Amino acid sequence: MQEPPDFALRNGGQSDSQTSGLPAMPKGAEQGSILRCDVPILKPKRCSLERLNRLAWAGRASLTMFGLRVGVRVSAPEFLDRFLGCIPARWKCARPQSVDRVYSFIARGASPRVDVRGSHLLYANSQRLARTEDLGQLVETFESDLNSYIAQTAQQWFFVHAGVVGWKGRAIIIPGRSYSGKTVLVKEFLRAGAKYYSDEFAALDGHGCVYPFPRLLSVRAEDGQTRTRIRAEDMGSETGTGPLPVGLLLWTHYKADAHWRPRVLSSGRGVLALLANALTARSQPALALATFERAAVRARVLNSIRGDAMETVESVVKYMERQVLCSTSSQSASLELT
């Protein structure tokens, strides 16, 4: 069987910071850690892609998602599924020759030349992302970096830090940053029968429609530090598959002992809620405004601090039901008129 060709970067090997907008690794930090590892082949500050290419790769996959091509290669074939399993976005296999970003995973003990004191290694292009003995931590690093890369690099898409669920053909977007309680609300919506879209990003296309970005639900334990990952299906919920128009924007965050007392905001304020949590609005402000306007113009916008998630979701679901009833009755009224 012919050996598949290895990955080549579509941008011709420009640095990550040039292509993705991600901050470059601080000078010295990488160098120091590599020198400590005492790995002859990885001695340069960045392990060049050519050197990584020369290693023996037992499994590789090339994927397309949100217009980006990403390559994943592993030194031991049994790890490939584990990496592919945590990719949240819907992806398609692509031709392996040229990719925008390649992840290289070197399993502990896979190669005598790169065995770093029994640690696993993960690279994004030529930049080392992690060296750890904990495979789970490594996979999380991979997932986190990939998500950030997609969200910050995908052209013609806007990513808003938000939880998203689908409700009767409409998306409910809960924009907010870490620790604002998005995931708890998303879980509660799923219990109420909503479809899962994301607990991390709302991926909006140029028409203002939301696409699924269904990463594993990340649930913090009561200590606030440790997290567990679960699938929406484990909660008996479905995961959304297609794009949805935005039906509701919930601009909220958790506060202990607070109660959900929503007030309706204008569409313009809804656009601000999206902008306040958008990843690349600063680099494409005109496009961001246009996209978010298309999303918010059809949506209701509710704003309140919240306490108990169940109380909030029950109230929102009732509100949504009333909206559906109103729109159905107005549609039938207009049909009668015509």
Place this chain on the structure above:
Amino acid sequence: MNEWVLDSTPKRKDAIVRQLDDEFLVYDLKANKAHCLNRMAGEVWMLCDGKTTVAEIVRRLGETNKSSVDGAVIELALSRLQKAGLIEQDSSGFEPMIPSRRAALRKIATATLALPVVTTILVPTAAQAASLSRKQRSAPGQSRSGQ
């Protein structure tokens, strides 16, 4: 409103503007701030071209709305626009009328006109949007003038 204010010619800053129903969405490229102006604030802001005097703005808005517009409302709108950084200080030295704002509000309290409202957020960098610490979460970066 005193004569000096009526003769001033406020000038709006360069920004990306979109109109959404009765509202104006304004993106200030230099400050990376986004503003949502309600109709009254937006109409005043659009008339701030650096040539039109405040007196003329009052007159034109009165014509547009087919009713007299209280000068105090315009004064308040200009003050809020200035506070949001949406108006440049003009050569005539236009300054926000903050000391008289309370007085303006007192006058307006009896009026039935819509008050100018300007809502402002700081658009985050990609890294800020991706994650914020627990300490920062209670400050979503929204400030508001009016209501």
